[in-house]
Amino acid sequence: MKDEWMTCEEVAELEGISVRAVQARCARKTLPCKKIGGVWKINRLEYEHQKGKFLVTQKKQILKSENSTVKSALVFANAKGGVGKTTLSVVTADKLSLLGYKVLLVDMDPQGNATTFAGLQPYRGTGRPGNGEYKEALHDVLLGQVFELFGMENKIRTRDAIYPARGFYVLPTDNRAERIKYWLLDNAHAFSTGMDLYNVWTEHFPFLLKNALKEVEKDFDFFIIDTPPEMGWATTNAMMCATDIVIPIELGNFEVAGLEMVFTFIDQCAVKNPKLKILGIVISRYGPHRSRLDIDLEDQLRKHEIWGPFVFQTIIYRTLLVREATNAYKSVFEYWRKGMSRDSLQSLDEFTDELIMKLILNNKGLDNIEAGEKL
Ligand SMILES: Nc1ncnc2c1ncn2[C@@H]1O[C@H](COP(=O)(O)OP(=O)(O)O)[C@@H](O)[C@H]1O
Ligand SMILES: [Mg+2]
Numbered sequence: 001m002k003d004e005w006m007t008c009e010e011v012a013e014l015e016g017i018s019v020r021a022v023q024a025r026c027a028r029k030t031l032p033c034k035k036i037g038g039v040w041k042i043n044r045l046e047y048e049h050q051k052g053k054f055l056v057t058q059k060k061q062i063l064k065s066e067n068s069t070v071k072s073a074l075v076f077a078n079a080k081g082g083v084g085k086t087t088l089s090v091v092t093a094d095k096l097s098l099l100g101y102k103v104l105l106v107d108m109d110p111q112g113n114a115t116t117f118a119g120l121q122p123y124r125g126t127g128r129p130g131n132g133e134y135k136e137a138l139h140d141v142l143l144g145q146v147f148e149l150f151g152m153e154n155k156i157r158t159r160d161a162i163y164p165a166r167g168f169y170v171l172p173t174d175n176r177a178e179r180i181k182y183w184l185l186d187n188a189h190a191f192s193t194g195m196d197l198y199n200v201w202t203e204h205f206p207f208l209l210k211n212a213l214k215e216v217e218k219d220f221d222f223f224i225i226d227t228p229p230e231m232g233w234a235t236t237n238a239m240m241c242a243t244d245i246v247i248p249i250e251l252g253n254f255e256v257a258g259l260e261m262v263f264t265f266i267d268q269c270a271v272k273n274p275k276l277k278i279l280g281i282v283i284s285r286y287g288p289h290r291s292r293l294d295i296d297l298e299d300q301l302r303k304h305e306i307w308g309p310f311v312f313q314t315i316i317y318r319t320l321l322v323r324e325a326t327n328a329y330k331s332v333f334e335y336w337r338k339g340m341s342r343d344s345l346q347s348l349d350e351f352t353d354e355l356i357m358k359l360i361l362n363n364k365g366l367d368n369i370e371a372g373e374k375l
Contacts, residue, residue: 005041072359073213073223074279075242079261081229084248084284086113087322088351089226093118094331095352097167101221104162106171107138108209108238109228110178118165119329120172129163136161138173139180142237145208146184149200158215166331169220181233205233206272210241231265239269244279244359248316251283251297259307279358281307282351284316312358314351319344 008022011031015022023040026033032046074092076085086109093105107114115134122137123129136156144156162169184205189197213223225242227235239245247262249255259281270276283298298315302308321344325335336345 004044005036006044006047008040008042011042011047070217070220070223073225073241073243074355074359075225075227075235075238075245076248077227077231077235077238077245077262078247078249078258079229079231079265080249080255080258082285083229083250083255084282084316085109085229086117086226087326088246088248088282088284088316089114089224090117091332091348092352092355093168093222093224094166094333095349096222096224096356098331098333102219103168103222103224104171104213104216104220105165105168106209106213106223106225106238107173108177108234109226110173110175110234111228112172112174114226115170115172115174117326117329118168118170118172120163120165120170122172122174134161134163134170134172137176138171139176141171141212142177142180142208143183145212146180146205148211149204149208150195158212162216166334177234206236206240209237213241231261235265236269239266239276240273242273243275244277246279246355247281247310248284249281250285251294251301253297256297256301256307263306278310279355280312281310282312282314282316285318286315287317288319312351312354314347314354316351317343317347319347321345322348 008019008026012019012022022031022042025031026040026042032043033040034043035041076089076092078085089105093103097103105114105118119132120134121132123133123135129135138161140156141158141161144154148154158171162171164170188200209225223241225238227238245266247259249259263278266276266278281301283301286294302311321332321336321340325332328335332345332348
């Protein structure tokens with residue numbers, strides 16, 4: 001285990017500054033330090049929390065293995081729209097990829113917002129798509145799985161529909177995915193000779209995405225799945241491959257009451273996918289000014305018998321940065337560097353840090369005793 005106290009040399013190297021500069025900070029008490037044997041030492045845990053360095057220096061050792069294999073399939077879900085599911089899925093994909101993980105963002109919402117935010121456009125010509133364009137998409141992959149299910153040839157590999165975006169990869173979608181549901185309703189009976197149609201709907205169709213993603217499981221550290229604002233067919237497919245769920249909500253009486261429906265749905269899904277667990281509820285698109293009502297609603301949510309323990313400490317504030325970055329098809333982290341205030345990025349940055357920390361603590365597969373003890 002690493003020493004509880006860091007030397008000035010260690011901090012200097014991490015910060016990319018001189019040892020004298022670190023000593024000067026210690027003297028000014030701007031670092032969590034004390035003199036031990038006449039030499040300044042910095043408390044490792046406090047320092048890492050303060051700087052978010054925990055993530056950069058230690059998390060990789062915990063989460064990263066030599067060969068990628070999916071450690072968490074993270075689903076952002078809520079029956080409500082406009083609560084930040086897409087924004088947070090993409091921001092999380094950005095952050096994890098910035099930290100060096102291989103991330104696949106799966107867009108299960110036929111509106112295709114995550115696909116667009118990640119900078120991908122549908123290719124409308126013939127031949128090979130160019131940079132930032134996609135041709136095969138989620139609906140091809142899912143239909144391929146349906147064909148396979150009914151004993152026909154599946155000509156599409158999942159890999160064919162995965163495209164590089166900035167830093168991470170995307171399995172894109174558009175409104176063609178919505179039509180699959182109706183196509184299945186119209187045609188399934190024609191294929192399913194000898195199969196009980198009810199059985200096909202309940203036992204097979206919810207697992208199309210899971211089966212499709214098996215092919216690429218060894219290529220990624222994380223799957224991040226964005227879902228539509230309904231607890232329907234697409235979200236059920238996402239839940240069947242999920243290990244962790246994040247529920248973004250906006251504070252409001254109806255929004256909080258809506259959690260009951262989401263929890264019930266998750267409970268039903270967990271019967272078929274025992275790995276499913278709720279990572280947390282995150283209060284999103286908050287403020288910028290806190291009203292008395294906001295404070296009361298937040299307080300009620302945090303104290304709620306069932307939901308309270310799931311609520312993330314971090315609150316996502318409403319910020320222009322999100323809208324501008326989305327509009328520019330850029331990562332908020334990349335966009336922020338163009339000289340905006342640190343505050344605009346802070347809640348998103350802290351949210352992703354907390355999310356990763358929760359993954360480390362909650363997931364057996366991610367456990368590292370040494371780090372666990374320190375936490
Ligand atoms: N923290 C935020 N600050 C400002 N605008 C936001 C924030 N989060 C989301 N938005 C905006 O709110 C709208 C809905 O967010 P979105 O992520 O698409 O929600 P959902 O996927 O749940 O429907 C989008 O226009 C998005 O840009
Ligand atoms: Mg969305």
